[in-house]
Amino acid sequence: MAWTRTILYSALSSYLWHPANADYVWPNEEIDDLEAILYEQQSIFGAPGSDLASFVSGCSGFGEGTRGGGRNFGAEWLRTAYHDMATADVNAGTGGVDASIMFETDRPENPGKGFSETFGIFSGAYTTRTSMADLLAAAAVISVGTCSNGKVIIPFKAGRVDAAGPGPSGVPQPQEDLASHTASFARQGFDVSEMIALVACGHSIGGVHGVDFPEIVPNPPNTGTDNMVTFDTTNDDFDNKVATEFVANITQNPLAFGQNETTRSDFRIFNADGGKVISQLAASNDYFLSTCTTMLERMINTVPRSVKLTDVLNPIAVKPRNLFITPNADGTLYVNGFIRITNTTVDASKSQVFIHPKSRSGKPLPVATATTKQGMSGGCDYPNCGPGLIFYMFNTTISAEDGISSFTIEIQNDAAGKTSQYDNGGSGFPFSDAIQPLFSLSNQTQLTVDNVNYNQLNVTALVLNAEDFSDISLIIPVPVNFTAPLSPWTQSKVSMKPLSKVPGTNHTLYTASWKAELAARTHPFDIVATGNKGTVSSLYNTWDNVPFVF
Numbered sequence: 020m021a022w023t024r025t026i027l028y029s030a031l032s033s034y035l036w037h038p039a040n041a042d043y044v045w046p047n048e049e050i051d052d053l054e055a056i057l058y059e060q061q062s063i064f065g066a067p068g069s070d071l072a073s074f075v076s077g078c079s080g081f082g083e084g085t086r087g088g089g090r091n092f093g094a095e096w097l098r099t100a101y102h103d104m105a106t107a108d109v110n111a112g113t114g115g116v117d118a119s120i121m122f123e124t125d126r127p128e129n130p131g132k133g134f135s136e137t138f139g140i141f142s143g144a145y146t147t148r149t150s151m152a153d154l155l156a157a158a159a160v161i162s163v164g165t166c167s168n169g170k171v172i173i174p175f176k177a178g179r180v181d182a183a184g185p186g187p188s189g190v191p192q193p194q195e196d197l198a199s200h201t202a203s204f205a206r207q208g209f210d211v212s213e214m215i216a217l218v219a220c221g222h223s224i225g226g227v228h229g230v231d232f233p234e235i236v237p238n239p240p241n242t243g244t245d246n247m248v249t250f251d252t253t254n255d256d257f258d259n260k261v262a263t264e265f266v267a268n269i270t271q272n273p274l275a276f277g278q279n280e281t282t283r284s285d286f287r288i289f290n291a292d293g294g295k296v297i298s299q300l301a302a303s304n305d306y307f308l309s310t311c312t313t314m315l316e317r318m319i320n321t322v323p324r325s326v327k328l329t330d331v332l333n334p335i336a337v338k339p340r341n342l343f344i345t346p347n348a349d350g351t352l353y354v355n356g357f358i359r360i361t362n363t364t365v366d367a368s369k370s371q372v373f374i375h376p377k378s379r380s381g382k383p384l385p386v387a388t389a390t391t392k393q394g395m396s397g398g399c400d401y402p403n404c405g406p407g408l409i410f411y412m413f414n415t416t417i418s419a420e421d422g423i424s425s426f427t428i429e430i431q432n433d434a435a436g437k438t439s440q441y442d443n444g445g446s447g448f449p450f451s452d453a454i455q456p457l458f459s460l461s462n463q464t465q466l467t468v469d470n471v472n473y474n475q476l477n478v479t480a481l482v483l484n485a486e487d488f489s490d491i492s493l494i495i496p497v498p499v500n501f502t503a504p505l506s507p508w509t510q511s512k513v514s515m516k517p518l519s520k521v522p523g524t525n526h527t528l529y530t531a532s533w534k535a536e537l538a539a540r541t542h543p544f545d546i547v548a549t550g551n552k553g554t555v556s557s558l559y560n561t562w563d564n565v566p567f568v569f
């Protein structure tokens with residue numbers, strides 16, 4: 020079997036996260052949010068790292084396992100990613116993980132509320148910068164990471180592109196015969212050995228729900244659950260019990276030993292090679308876990324031929340997270356912010372962190388000390404997923420005449436005992452007073468007019484040399500089609516109006532109010548000024564920093 024060697028090699032090389040991304044320059048629109056979703060699960064900030072992993076805490080998470088709801092959220096996320104991929108045709112180079120599943124949940128091959136529950140959790144993180152397809156792949160990574168307690172860490176690449184509508188059908192169903200399953204997996208790019216492994220990996224967690232498959236498992240009414248019968252005795256553990264119990268004839272798995280012979284697809288698949296692969300998977304849990312790491316990585320990286328994935332996305336060592344400018348009454352600007360540093364880079368107990376700002380003209384400004392304290396830390400919910408994160412905060416006051424354009428970061432006595440400079444690939448971390456929202460003067464609210472619920476966002480922004488611009492706008496991406504399961508984005512643009520000059524500076528306050536149906540969501544907003552001399556912008560500002568007014 021050719022895949023055995025690949026698996027062993029990959030188990031050695033990809034078991035743990037790797038320390039650095041080659042040539043990462045902040046900001047990076049393609050990966051910044053996904054990096055936070057994967058590695059900044061615990062954070063001092065909200066979205067996008069608003070701890071999606073906590074939804075699958077303990078694997079079942081809020082799905083309550085076999086107890087209350089009879090649902091396992093971790094299993095739902097993994098099944099969702101598989102059903103999205105399962106209609107791929109690798110020879111044609113079409114389908115794969117493209118979020119087309121969102122248009123396909125009315126098909127008989129996709130029963131159950133596991134899909135909509137998964138979409139509900141991840142659609143809050145769906146933006147112009149993060150495709151739903153990447154989120155569904157990340158869901159699979161986080162699911163098995165949590166459910167294996169960090170023993171299956173699937174390397175993640177970004178760059179998946181969302182489908183505009185439904186794709187062809189073809190998700191395997193339990194009543195189909197072995198020949199159709201073999202053909203279906205071949206279409207997806209998996210041979211017989213790989214099919215056996217991938218199905219065993221998928222059916223390591225979760226189970227079959229009577230509410231959706233009454234012909235497979237009993238569905239007594241009024242039980243208050245969805246009547247799940249789990250695939251093995253460890254519903255919440257991603258482990259090889261599904262294989263050991265199958266090989267030992269323990270009749271737990273409804274798709275292997277269920278009352279209805281027609282729907283025993285796991286039985287037929289696990290025996291497709293005479294039982295060799297399933298026995299190997301049963302013989303060693305380590306072998307099972309490394310095999311699943313490879314198989315599931317291939318599953319999430321099955322994408323249309325036209326899609327080019329990024330390199331593996333690793334935790335970023337030093338990353339600005341929230342930066343602010345506020346004018347003072349005396350012609351100065353208060354600049355403050357947060358820098359997120361991995362605990363493999365910095366040692367919070369002894370390192371010293373300094374911010375070196377540069378003026379608008381590139382002149383060095385006085386150095387600011389960044390500090391951290393108890394509780395300003397974060398990282399992953401489960402082991403081996405990524406490093407610990409320490410959040411440092413800094414502030415400085417600069418003259419409005421100097422302004423600010425960028426800064427570099429110096430760490431003295433870092434985790435390796437050295438002094439290191441972080442200059443973001445040479446030109447520093449960009450941060451400019453040319454245009455910035457003023458969060459303390461802005462607000463958001465929810466209101467109801469004629470029974471329709473709206474989000475309202477009122478923004479005040481600081482604009483330098485406003486006379487240079489013919490257009491200053493607040494821009495918020497909104498779905499083209501609010502009622503579609505998945506929609507591309509269009510821009511909702513509101514012109515900003517001058518409010519007053521900031522005394523002692525060349526800055527002017529501008530303001531705008533935006534209102535849209537809740538379905539338009541709270542996508543991060545841009546402030547953009549254009550004119551003869553060029554364009555300045557402050558992009559992708561999170562609503563989390565805008566105070567709520569009730």
Ligand code: HEM
Binds near residue numbers: 101131222231
């Ligand atoms: C011939 C191939 C397959 C068939 C016929 C099949 C069939 C099924 C069925 C009938 C269920 C019950 C769903 C429910 O009641 O909610 C199920 C659950 C599940 N399947 Fe598969 N499956 C196949 C392959 C896979 C693969 C390749 C994966 C992932 C790698 C996978 C992952 C899962 C997971 C995680 C669950 C549990 C869902 C939950 O508990 O909510 N399946 N499968």
Ligand SMILES: *[C@@H]1O[C@H](CO)[C@@H](O)[C@H](O)[C@H]1NC(C)=O
Binds near residue numbers: 279280282
């Ligand atoms: C067994 O499953 C098949 C396929 O779903 C179904 O047509 C048949 O009615 C089931 N038999 C029983 C006894 O439930």
Ligand SMILES: *[C@@H]1O[C@H](CO)[C@@H](O)[C@H](O)[C@H]1NC(C)=O
Binds near residue numbers: 266267268
């Ligand atoms: C499981 O059942 C099969 C078929 O009945 C039998 O050949 C095999 O020996 C059994 N295995 C164990 C471990 O009992």
Ligand SMILES: *[C@@H]1O[C@H](CO)[C@@H](O)[C@H](O)[C@H]1NC(C)=O
Binds near residue numbers: 362
């Ligand atoms: C860094 O953080 C990780 C994850 O929280 C933790 O396991 C590890 O002990 C920390 N290392 C140091 C040197 O503090």
Ligand SMILES: *[C@@H]1O[C@H](CO)[C@@H](O)[C@H](O)[C@H]1NC(C)=O
Binds near residue numbers: 390
């Ligand atoms: C500004 O930073 C200094 C440490 O450099 C700290 O003592 C002070 O409390 C900070 N000011 C504010 C308003 O956070």
Ligand SMILES: *[C@@H]1O[C@H](CO)[C@@H](O)[C@H](O)[C@H]1NC(C)=O
Binds near residue numbers: 524
């Ligand atoms: C405002 O702009 C004028 C013209 O460029 C410049 O001479 C002056 O120094 C600026 N004042 C401040 C406070 O930046």
Ligand SMILES: *[C@@H]1O[C@H](CO)[C@@H](O)[C@H](O)[C@H]1NC(C)=O
Binds near residue numbers: 460568
């Ligand atoms: C809300 O923000 C707008 C625009 O910045 C401002 O004019 C208004 O006074 C604010 N309202 C409250 C209650 O803070």
Ligand SMILES: *[C@@H]1O[C@H](CO)[C@@H](O)[C@H](O)[C@H]1NC(C)=O
Binds near residue numbers: 464475476
């Ligand atoms: C936001 O701005 C609108 C339009 O100016 C105004 O009616 C509304 O009261 C403002 N909201 C808050 C919370 O101040």
Ligand SMILES: *[C@@H]1O[C@H](CO)[C@@H](O)[C@H](O)[C@H]1NC(C)=O
Binds near residue numbers: 501
């Ligand atoms: C918007 O989506 C809905 C639901 O999928 C669909 O019925 C409708 O045709 C779409 N509208 C447009 C203009 O595409």
